[in-house]
Amino acid sequence: MKTLILLVSIFTFSFAGAQETKLDWLTDLDKAQKIAKKESKPILMYFTGSDWCGPCKMLKKDFFNSEKFVEQSQNLILVMVDIPRRRDLLTKEQMQYNIQLMGKYNKRGLFPTVLQLDSKGKIKNTINSYSGSPELYFDFVDKML
Known part of the structure; x- marks a missing residue:
């Protein structure tokens, strides 16, 4: 019986720990800039087409969901800018906001695109595509770190 309780406890605590590694993606750049300034952290902005972009889906699986990135992300402010084809995935207001961000930060419309920004929104570095x-x-x- 003690062994069963021990196994259940280990499983429960392992599962709880795994939930803590969830990435904290913001969708509001203004909010991200305020946090970045307060915490003295760079901003990583990610442009994705979550429901249609094959390379974006691969990047999410291979990079963003990796333990290494989860660890790296503790020193970053994360902003996701999704431009899905399915309009029901975002509110109309969020989609309009994301399109505005795309017009300023991803004029060429490349997906995926990842940018490093400072707390004022100035682009420091950019990487796009995924192979x-x-x-x-x-x-x-x-x-960035």
Whole structure:
């Protein structure tokens, strides 16, 4: 009986720990800039087409969902700008806001695009496209930190 209780406890605590590694993506750049300034952290802005962009889906799986990025992200303010084709995935207001951000930060409309911004919204570095190897993205983030 003690063994069963021990196993259940280990499973419960392991599961609780796994939930804590969830990435904290913001969708409001103004809010992100305020936090970045207060915490002295760079902003990582990610442009994705969550429901249609194959390379975006691969990048999410290979890079953003990796333990290494979850660890790196503790020193970043994360902003996701989604431009889905399905209009029911975002509110109308969020979609309009995301399109405005795209007009300023992703004029060429490339997906995926990841940018490093300072707390004032100035672009410091950019990387786009994804070919299946996350190492370039890990290096990109390492240089931010």
